[in-house]
Amino acid sequence: MSITNGTLFMPSVLIFIGIPGLETVQCWIGIPFCAMYIIALIGNSLLLIIIKSEPSLHEPMYIFLAMLGATDIALSTSIVPKMLGIFWFHLPESYFDACLFQMWLIHTFQGIESGVLLAMALDRYIAICYPLRHATIFTRQLVTHIRIGVTLRPAILVIPCLLLIKFHLKLYRTRLISHTYCEHMALVKLATEDVYINKFYGLLGAFIVGGLDFILTTLSYIQIFITVFHLPQKEARLKAFNTCIPHICVFFQFYLLAFFSFFTHRSGSYIPSYIHITLSNLYLLVPPFLNPFVYGMKTKHIRDKVVKMFCSKDQA
Numbered sequence: 001m002s003i004t005n006g007t008l009f010m011p012s013v014l015i016f017i018g019i020p021g022l023e024t025v026q027c028w029i030g031i032p033f034c035a036m037y038i039i040a041l042i043g044n045s046l047l048l049i050i051i052k053s054e055p056s057l058h059e060p061m062y063i064f065l066a067m068l069g070a071t072d073i074a075l076s077t078s079i080v081p082k083m084l085g086i087f088w089f090h091l092p093e094s095y096f097d098a099c100l101f102q103m104w105l106i107h108t109f110q111g112i113e114s115g116v117l118l119a120m121a122l123d124r125y126i127a128i129c130y131p132l133r134h135a136t137i138f139t140r141q142l143v144t145h146i147r148i149g150v151t152l153r154p155a156i157l158v159i160p161c162l163l164l165i166k167f168h169l170k171l172y173r174t175r176l177i178s179h180t181y182c183e184h185m186a187l188v189k190l191a192t193e194d195v196y197i198n199k200f201y202g203l204l205g206a207f208i209v210g211g212l213d214f215i216l217t218t219l220s221y222i223q224i225f226i227t228v229f230h231l232p233q234k235e236a237r238l239k240a241f242n243t244c245i246p247h248i249c250v251f252f253q254f255y256l257l258a259f260f261s262f263f264t265h266r267s268g269s270y271i272p273s274y275i276h277i278t279l280s281n282l283y284l285l286v287p288p289f290l291n292p293f294v295y296g297m298k299t300k301h302i303r304d305k306v307v308k309m310f311c312s313k314d315q316a
Contacts, residue, residue: 008192011175014099016082016092020178021274030087033281036289037080043292044069050305057301060123060138065295067147068116068250072288075109078102079284083180099182100162106181106284107161111154111209113287117254118213119146120247121220128240129227157205164198178273180281206262214255221248246298250291257283 018026047069051057082102085091094102127134161184169191179186188198221244228240260279296302 008171008173009175010170011172012096014094014096014175014177014182014187016086016094016180017176017178018083018086018092018180019274019277021272022278026087030084033080033087033285034084036285037076040072040076040285040288040292043296044072044288046306047292047295047302050302050309054301054305057305060143061120061127062301063143063147064116064120064123067150068113068120068291071109071112071116072291075106075113076285076288078105078109079181079281083281086180094182099177099187100165103182103184103187104155104158104162107158107184107205108154110284111157112151113254114210114213115150115153117247117251118217118220119150121217121251124244124247125220125224127243128224154209157208160201161198161205164201168197169193169195179277183280210255210258217251221251242298246295249294249298250287253290254287257286 017023019029022029048066051062051066051069082094123138126137130137165184165187169188171192172190173192174190177186177190184202185199188195188202191198224240224244228237231237231240257279260283296306
């Protein structure tokens with residue numbers, strides 16, 4: 001690394017502290033995180049296998065669910081191996097460019113997950129509010145375009161964040177990052193230059209992806225609830241609600257953890273760093289861990305397929 005102005009430098013290697021204040025127990029913290037990761041891999045892989053192998057599940061809702069499962073696998077995989085390397089194997093170093101690549105992966109998959117949740121909400125909105133037009137609106141071509149758009153939007157929006165860090169920020173106070181992974185604000189805070197543009201674009205990108213998705217998803221469900229409450233039969237209302245319950249659960253767990261992580265990370269000294277870093281990890285690991293259980297237990301087609309799969313194995 002090149003030293004500049006005595007104590008300021010451009011680091012070629014960064015060192016992740018992990019969870020500040022909990023260094024002595026990080027090896028134990030890694031155990032539940034690792035268990036959540038393994039369960040997330042198994043559960044989401046099982047979802048993908050079931051949806052791919054069952055022709056009756058090749059519908060927009062389940063196609064988006066498969067995309068959500070694949071995103072959960074990719075998101076947790078971009079975080080946990082490095083985290084466990086810090087906790088268990090004392091491997092805190094990371095090349096600066098490798099850190100930026102991990103940042104791109106994490107924030108891209110976060111954005112994809114947010115977009116998939118919005119797509120699933122819109123699918124339920126059309127299915128409940130305009131049931132006779134659902135098949136003509138959500139065509140295979142539209143679903144393909146949505147999947148491409150949901151993927152490209154965050155992948156492209158995150159790139160300026162990386163370029164601003166790479167070419168705008170040249171001097172850093174330290175190469176120690178108080179985190180378990182390369183997070184945008186955790187890295188930007190180490191710089192000595194004016195980081196206003198970095199913070200502004202970070203907030204703008206978060207709003208364009210997460211903020212707008214949250215607003216549109218909420219509006220979709222408000223309209224869904226209005227439509228459901230006007231249904232004349234109680235059985236029809238219950239059936240409509242049951243089709244939305246899994247997605248509502250996933251939606252709330254994703255955004256509640258996201259908001260807690262977002263605000264605690266920007267609360268400075270008011271909240272201990274180990275709290276917001278732990279929340280940041282849970283925000284990215286809990287949804288991939290819980291989503292297969294939520295959809296497996298609450299979605300009848302998937303639940304029946306899982307039961308059939310394991311029962312046939314037992315009989316064999």
